[in-house]
Amino acid sequence: MxxxxxxxxxxxxxxxxxxxxxxxxxxxxxxxxxxxxxxxxxxxxxxxxxxxxxxxxxxxxxxxxxxxxxxxxxxxxxxxxxxxxxxxxxxxxxxxxxxxxSSSNRPIDRSPDILKPSTSTIPLDAPVISVSRYFVEHAKRAEFDTAFNNGGPYLGAHTTPFTYSGGWRIDKEGDDEEFVLFNGWNKVEDHYGFAETEAFKEFGKIKGALKGAEIKHVRLERWE
Missing domain, CATH: 3.30.70.100 (Alpha-Beta Plaits)
Structure with missing residues (x-):
């Protein structure tokens, strides 16, 4: 893969x-x-x-x-x-x-001569992208997966039309696990505002499985 x-x-x-x-x-x-x-x-x-x-x-x-x-x-x-x-x-x-x-909903042609910017599962088309690193004890990985799978749709409904995408770190250090989540937002304040919504109560259940978290925001650099 x-x-x-x-x-x-x-x-x-x-x-x-x-x-x-x-x-x-x-x-x-x-x-x-x-x-x-x-x-x-x-x-x-x-x-x-x-x-x-x-x-x-x-x-x-x-x-x-x-x-x-x-x-x-x-x-x-x-x-x-x-x-x-x-x-x-x-x-x-x-x-x-x-x-x-995202303009055609077709898989990207990845041949070196026809590279295209991808805007699909990682929301590269968003003005702001949050990069959340969630640190999870190995024994609580399944608990996190359950909470995330249940709460993810609430997050997605709030961030639409931008997508969200997450996955587990593969080459980890030590015994703990790390889940990295990318979210698209119009502005950073929208992300903070999500924490005040009813939807966050469902998504926020992932906290029960967390050992810690680091959340940052980025904007794509499009150098000419």
Whole structure:
């Protein structure tokens, strides 16, 4: 099953230089051509020195064992070492092969020469996307799944027309589990407002299975 990569990068300077932005655009194109999936950059709202990479891979081995060790990637990383740090990177079991072009409702053509931005299960078409990391003890994973499956439709009804998509972290650290949830919103305040609704009472039942949570918001960076 194809998987979703999520990585967090931190800027070492207040803003990207034009040369660093150019290299990142090269990296975006190179990774897309290598993986066959679109690659997106998203800037964090809470702290603009952080931005995320969202991409897809046929497998973790294809990413870690081939792309990361490749001469192309290593050269690009060396060029960026004075501008950004990689804080973390892992993979989530959201199958990017099922992402669709929302304008046609058809699976994306992932051949390197016909890459298209995906707006389907991960709501990349939303003005703001929340990235929620839910930390769950292994023994409570099934409890979380039940609560999420029951509460998810209440969340979806509130975020429409934007979608939501979540999946479990695959390459986890330690015994605990991590569930990553992407939600689309018109603005950050809409997400905060959801916590005051009756619908949240149903979705909020996931709290009983949580060990902790980290919730951030991002906007896609569309560099020209």
């Amino acid at each position: 194809a998987v979703t990569e999520i990585a967090l990068l931190r800027l070492k300077t207040p803003e990207l230089s034009s040369s660093a932005r150019s290299i990142l655009k090269q990296a975006q194109q190179a990774q897309s051509e290598w993986s066959g999936y679109p690659v997106q950059f998203a800037r964090q709202v809470e702290d603009s020195s952080y931005f995320y990479i969202l991409g897809g891979w046929e497998s973790i081995v294809h990413h870690n064992g081939e792309w990361i060790k490749s001469e192309t990637n290593q050269k690009l990383l060396a060029q960026l070492k004075d501008d950004v740090d990689v804080e973390w990177m892992f993979h989530v079991d959201i199958d990017v092969s099922q992402h669709q072009d």
